[in-house]
Amino acid sequence: xxxPHDKAWVGRRQFLALGAAVTxxxxxxxxxxxxxxxxxxxNKQPAAAGAAIEGGAFAVTDWVRIGADNTVTVILSQAxxxxxxxxxxxxxxxxxxxxxxxxxxxELAPTATAYRNPRLQWQFTGNSESVQSFYDxxxxxxxxxxxxxxxxxxxxxxxxxxxxxxxxxxxxxAASGRSLxxxxxxxSAAQHPVPAAPTLRPxxxxxxxxxxxxxxxxxxxxxxxxxxxxxxxxxxxxGLVFAAVKSAPDYGGKPLAVKNLPAIKARPGVVAVVMLPxxxxxVAQKYWQARAALAxxxxxxxxxxxxxxxxxxxxxxxxxKLAQGPFKTVKDVxxxxxxxxxxxxxxxxxxxxxxxATLEPMNxxxxxxxxxxxxxxxxxxQELAKFAxxxxxxxxxxxxxxxxxxxxxxxxGRRLLPDFCVEAALLSRAVGRPVKLIWSREEDLRRDFYRPxxxxxxxARVDGxxxxxxxxxxxxxxxxxxxxxxPLDLSSGVDPSALEGTLHxxxxxxxxxxxxHLLQIPVPTSVYRSTGYGPxxxxxESFIDELAHRAKADPYRYRRELLAHDERALRVLDEAARRAxxxxxxxxxxxxxxxxxxxxxxxLAQVVEVxxxxxQVKVERIVTVADPGRVLDPAITDAGLEGGAVWALSAxxxxxxxxxxxxxxxxxxHDYDLVRLREMPRFETHLxxxxxxxxxxxxxxxxxxxxxxxxxxxxxxxxxxxxTLPLARSGYQLV
Amino acid sequence: MKIELFVNGQTCAADVxxxxxxxxxxxxxxxxTGTKFGCxxxxxxxxxxxxxxxxxxxxxxxxxxxxxxxxxxxxGLAATPQARLQQAWIEEQVSQCGYCQSGMLMAAAALLKFRxxxxxxxxxxxxxxxxxxxxxxxxxxxxxxxxxx
Numbered sequence: 075x076x077x078p079h080d081k082a083w084v085g086r087r088q089f090l091a092l093g094a095a096v097t098x099x100x101x102x103x104x105x106x107x108x109x110x111x112x113x114x115x116x117n118k119q120p121a122a123a124g125a126a127i128e129g130g131a132f133a134v135t136d137w138v139r140i141g142a143d144n145t146v147t148v149i150l151s152q153a154x155x156x157x158x159x160x161x162x163x164x165x166x167x168x169x170x171x172x173x174x175x176x177x178x179x180x181e182l183a184p185t186a187t188a189y190r191n192p193r194l195q196w197q198f199t200g201n202s203e204s205v206q207s208f209y210d211x212x213x214x215x216x217x218x219x220x221x222x223x224x225x226x227x228x229x230x231x232x233x234x235x236x237x238x239x240x241x242x243x244x245x246x247x248a249a250s251g252r253s254l255x256x257x258x259x260x261x262s263a264a265q266h267p268v269p270a271a272p273t274l275r276p277x278x279x280x281x282x283x284x285x286x287x288x289x290x291x292x293x294x295x296x297x298x299x300x301x302x303x304x305x306x307x308x309x310x311x312x313g314l315v316f317a318a319v320k321s322a323p324d325y326g327g328k329p330l331a332v333k334n335l336p337a338i339k340a341r342p343g344v345v346a347v348v349m350l351p352x353x354x355x356x357v358a359q360k361y362w363q364a365r366a367a368l369a370x371x372x373x374x375x376x377x378x379x380x381x382x383x384x385x386x387x388x389x390x391x392x393x394x395k396l397a398q399g400p401f402k403t404v405k406d407v408x409x410x411x412x413x414x415x416x417x418x419x420x421x422x423x424x425x426x427x428x429x430x431a432t433l434e435p436m437n438x439x440x441x442x443x444x445x446x447x448x449x450x451x452x453x454x455x456q457e458l459a460k461f462a463x464x465x466x467x468x469x470x471x472x473x474x475x476x477x478x479x480x481x482x483x484x485x486x487g488r489r490l491l492p493d494f495c496v497e498a499a500l501l502s503r504a505v506g507r508p509v510k511l512i513w514s515r516e517e518d519l520r521r522d523f524y525r526p527x528x529x530x531x532x533x534a535r536v537d538g539x540x541x542x543x544x545x546x547x548x549x550x551x552x553x554x555x556x557x558x559x560x561p562l563d564l565s566s567g568v569d570p571s572a573l574e575g576t577l578h579x580x581x582x583x584x585x586x587x588x589x590x591h592l593l594q595i596p597v598p599t600s601v602y603r604s605t606g607y608g609p610x611x612x613x614x615e616s617f618i619d620e621l622a623h624r625a626k627a628d629p630y631r632y633r634r635e636l637l638a639h640d641e642r643a644l645r646v647l648d649e650a651a652r653r654a655x656x657x658x659x660x661x662x663x664x665x666x667x668x669x670x671x672x673x674x675x676x677x678l679a680q681v682v683e684v685x686x687x688x689x690q691v692k693v694e695r696i697v698t699v700a701d702p703g704r705v706l707d708p709a710i711t712d713a714g715l716e717g718g719a720v721w722a723l724s725a726x727x728x729x730x731x732x733x734x735x736x737x738x739x740x741x742x743x744h745d746y747d748l749v750r751l752r753e754m755p756r757f758e759t760h761l762x763x764x765x766x767x768x769x770x771x772x773x774x775x776x777x778x779x780x781x782x783x784x785x786x787x788x789x790x791x792x793x794x795x796x797x798t799l800p801l802a803r804s805g806y807q808l809v
Numbered sequence: 810m811k812i813e814l815f816v817n818g819q820t821c822a823a824d825v826x827x828x829x830x831x832x833x834x835x836x837x838x839x840x841x842t843g844t845k846f847g848c849x850x851x852x853x854x855x856x857x858x859x860x861x862x863x864x865x866x867x868x869x870x871x872x873x874x875x876x877x878x879x880x881x882x883x884x885g886l887a888a889t890p891q892a893r894l895q896q897a898w899i900e901e902q903v904s905q906c907g908y909c910q911s912g913m914l915m916a917a918a919a920l921l922k923f924r925x926x927x928x929x930x931x932x933x934x935x936x937x938x939x940x941x942x943x944x945x946x947x948x949x950x951x952x953x954x955x956x957x958x
Contacts, residue, residue, distance in 0.1 A: 156942045296904065297883065298884050298886075362826070433855055485906075713947070721942075743939060748941065749945075751948060752937075
């Protein structure tokens with residue numbers, strides 16, 4: 075993602091004068107951290123450093139509050155959607171501060187400039203950015219608060235700050251054996267200036283970083299007490315009603331009427347039937363009442379102007395653009411000696427539309443009043459939701475506050491979009507009451523912003539021995555980034571997210587060219603776990619495998635030769651081959667495939683083993699070796715990489731969204747299936763470190779290598795090359 | 810209609826439409842929101858609870874059909890002999906987003922009730938719930954850990 079660059083957009087991002095007042099709490103048990111939502115948002119300034127808040131706590135900085143009871147409250151700006159960020163970021167801060175982990179309490183950040191991603195100056199959770207962009211910040215704010223505590227301790231103990239250490243929640247003067255707790259020092263520490271460039275601790279002093287910290291959310295997720303968006307109701311909210319919505323089956327379709335409107339309005343609990351531009355909502359006292367009434371409503375829809383859209387037409391359009399363009403050349407590196415010569419080879423790869431299908435369907439609670447709008451939602455895109463709601467309801471953005479529910483039932487990019495928040499706000503305005511909107515699974519699938527279908531034509535020039543000399547690729551894709559980043563100017567014909575993985579390679583090739591066609595289609599498309607890297611590197615890593623086999627070379631050794639100059643890459647690739655027992659003989663009908671990727675600044679190699687019986691494919695084993703530079707938490711990283719590979723198995727074997735009569739065909743999990751437990755292979759994940767490189771993300775790289783390694787394994791087993799997925803397109807079935 | 814349910818060891822009353830699924834009675838009438846809505850057609854298992862000791866998908870079961878059979882939800886799991894699953898879940902750090910995990914735990918509890926020492930194959934067959942984060946390998950490890958405890 076690029077930073078917001080549109081001036082008008084930036085100008086609208088005004089400072090939000092809403093504080094993070096604290097009430098209530100969600101006890102998570104375990105070794106302590108508690109997530110408290112900022113339930114009550116007063117129109118007062120954010121807790122300024124030095125200000126006493128309530129209950130005798132002091133805001134040492136925007137991010138850390140220390141109570142007289144010695145609790146340390148850390149503000150959690152990033153949404154917890156399974157990636158473990160509510161453990162890892164506070165652990166970083168705790169380590170720097172010198173607090174004891176048991177002192178830490180967590181509180182969700184409101185939408186406020188202080189809690190933006192420091193690199194992009196925008197408040198969101200996604201793009202594997204949470205660790206990459208907040209690592210330095212968490213350490214700095216922890217170090218700043220520590221320095222302030224040390225200064226306060228030095229005053230009280232009448233010693234120099236350098237003679238003190240912060241450890242285990244105390245400021246300790248080792249020479250005299252005296253110490254003060256953080257709680258005792260909080261009030262005076264808060265009076266000290268926040269140091270602009272605090273000194274970070276040396277690695278030797280860090281106790282949590284690099285270790286497996288038990289997830290703070292594990293207990294609440296094992297006893298059902300974890301509050302997701304769908305569960306969350308702010309304490310004390312009066313008059314809440316629930317909404318179910320049904321939109322037109324085709325893009326651009328409109329509701330004309332509800333034929334049995336009086337009967338629907340007379341149903342139990344029904345408060346209102348609201349006509350929206352794209353569909354009909356029923357608002358009722360209970361969600362089930364709304365849902366049942368909506369199901370009984372005889373809605374007449376008028377088809378929109380895309381009613382003739384279907385998958386066959388889309389496919390033809392993609393093919394036409396691949397052949398004819400126009401293309402934008404986004405990368406063209408050629409050797410100074412002139413274009414590379416050599417034998418040409420070409421292959422085209424095709425991926426399908428896919429839905430996010432987060433297990434928690436989209437939902438939001440909105441309360442629109444004359445004085446302002448509050449949204450409580452499981453959102454990855456707090457700040458975008460704020461501006462989108464303001465724009466849709468034509469109010470000033472500073473009157474809108476978007477608060478995140480404690481937990482998100484999956485995100486994967488879908489919850490960066492603000493559409494469900496906007497719809498809840500429109501409904502609340504329509505009925506004049508707080509409304510909790512919950513989409514049915516059917517609505518959730520129909521109104522997704524899909525991972526787009528993409529088409530990739532790769533061309534190589536190889537020498538007499540089959541070695542790769544130059545590579546050029548054509549990519550046809552609709553936009554990915556625009557819906558989650560509206561300022562993006564697409565008139566240039568370039569979408570940076572769709573190009574991920576096509577602009578750079580670690581492979582040594584003399585020539586490298588990428589041409590891109592930005593496809594215009596009515597189907598909404600956007601970011602989806604692995605974004606552009608997934609499809610683009612599926613093409614590249616399948617193609618490299620094809621080149622290896624054409625050269626009669628071992629696919630691992632063929633890659634190895636292309637990476638001979640790159641120590642870090644070789645280490646990852648070699649380790650994957652070694653761990654997988656590459657070259658060891660497999661049973662008849664079995665095959666092993668390898669893929670190597672560099673995505674989200676993590677270098678990763680994966681070996682997939684399959685066994686094939688007729689048209690049935692069993693994935694036996696997936697060996698992953700990843701080097702994110704520095705592993706902040708090995709257990710959370712391992713779980714994320716493994717989960718990513720499972721995500722990829724669903725993507726390669728199961729789900730495909732198709733279109734007919736202007737809209738998507740699949741409606742629920744019976745026809746948009748995901749992999750299940752019985753289909754799991756054995757997973758082995760190994761982590762490597764490389765000091766001094768940019769910190770890599772681990773949330774989205776997990777799935778990237780799996781699909782190409784899988785098709786490469788299937789080729790090894792059967793001699794059949796799959797250039798399109800999911801598997802069902804080729805008559806195979808995962809077992 | 811007025812119905813009476815026996816949930817997590819307590820008698821509860823609710824006044825709902827006759828077709829209201831057990832899921833929504835639990836969530837909206839009894840404030841037991843640990844049981845989740847995922848699909849509404851008994852495909853994903855996020856709504857799994859025990860009725861009469863069996864794992865059922867509560868999104869398609871009318872509450873009125875439950876009758877006198879006892880209902881156990883995730884909130885009541887700790888009071889059952891299968892409570893050790895919850896500890897195993899924490900020890901194996903199973904959950905990621907966590908949304909499917911109430912249903913997973915209840916499906917696992919039903920399995921252990923009838924097969925205290927399940928084989929890997931038993932688990933493959935019994936656990937058909939969907940998890941989008943891909944926690945399946947850890948789900949299996951936690952079930953085996955609880956069974957070994």
